[in-house]
Amino acid sequence: MKIDVLRNVFEHNDRAAAENRERLDTLGVTCINLLGGAGSGKTSVLEAVLPMLTDSLSVAVLEGDLVTTADAERIAALNVPVVQLLTDGGCHLNATIVQHAFDRIPLADLNLLIVENVGNPICPANFDLGEHLRISILSVAEGHDKPAKYPLLFKEAALVLLTKCDLLPHTDFDVAAAQQELRRINPNADVISTDVKTRSGFDRLAEWIRKGCRKPVAR
Ligand SMILES: Nc1nc2c(ncn2[C@@H]2O[C@H](COP(=O)(O)OP(=O)(O)O)[C@@H](O)[C@H]2O)c(=O)[nH]1
Numbered sequence: 637m638k639i640d641v642l643r644n645v646f647e648h649n650d651r652a653a654a655e656n657r658e659r660l661d662t663l664g665v666t667c668i669n670l671l672g673g674a675g676s677g678k679t680s681v682l683e684a685v686l687p688m689l690t691d692s693l694s695v696a697v698l699e700g701d702l703v704t705t706a707d708a709e710r711i712a713a714l715n716v717p718v719v720q721l722l723t724d725g726g727c728h729l730n731a732t733i734v735q736h737a738f739d740r741i742p743l744a745d746l747n748l749l750i751v752e753n754v755g756n757p758i759c760p761a762n763f764d765l766g767e768h769l770r771i772s773i774l775s776v777a778e779g780h781d782k783p784a785k786y787p788l789l790f791k792e793a794a795l796v797l798l799t800k801c802d803l804l805p806h807t808d809f810d811v812a813a814a815q816q817e818l819r820r821i822n823p824n825a826d827v828i829s830t831d832v833k834t835r836s837g838f839d840r841l842a843e844w845i846r847k848g849c850r851k852p853v854a855r
């Protein structure tokens with residue numbers, strides 16, 4: 637019996653991602669894909685940094701989750717346009733889901749689109765959404781061995797955020813060991829440490845994001 641082999645199972649996604657990137661490029665919108673495990677602090681990072689960006693940038697957020705609109709409600713409370721993307725149990729977003737969401741946001745008016753991916757350190761990293769920049773999160777509560785265990789999460793990241801640094805005194809997280817492993821996996825990634833309790837690191841993060849946005853403010 638002949639067996640069909642699909643050599644590139646990601647081909648369909650890659651095509652949709654290329655279309656997304658082309659549309660975003662045409663409109664001058666920078667797209668950031670925010671990835672990290674469940675509870676690593678993705679939405680908290682957005683809550684801290686979005687108010688620092690909305691003065692100078694027109695921003696919208698796509699919130700990826702399996703169920704519930706809880707995270708979209710947290711973003712909407714900041715008066716930032718947001719669409720909740722529910723995967724109904726799916727463990728990652730893909731480029732087609734994001735493409736559908738483009739019609740629900742004022743894309744042409746934006747400078748920046750941030751996609752919070754489904755909380756998962758594995759699957760989302762395999763799917764290009766058409767983003768320009770990836771920000772990957774490692775919280776100190778997860779352990780310094782996680783870059784070695786989930787290298788794909790960090791391999792393509794332009795920036796790694798080391799979150800929940802206020803918890804460092806309560807964990808055995810070895811910052812130097814984590815940074816060494818991150819450099820081995822992805823020597824080009826910037827690393828910024830954050831902590832929502834003292835708000836440290838968010839000035840640097842806001843500056844990093846502003847530099848990444850290519851379209852000047854058109855307002
Ligand atoms: N101590 C501490 N807790 C944090 C920090 N950031 C997030 N958290 C907590 O971690 C939990 C998960 O945060 P959330 O932003 O929902 O993570 P997400 O699932 O990755 O979006 C919540 O209880 C947050 O209050 C931080 O910097 N320090």
Ligand SMILES: [Mg+2]
Binds near residue numbers: 680707752
């Ligand atoms: Mg979240």
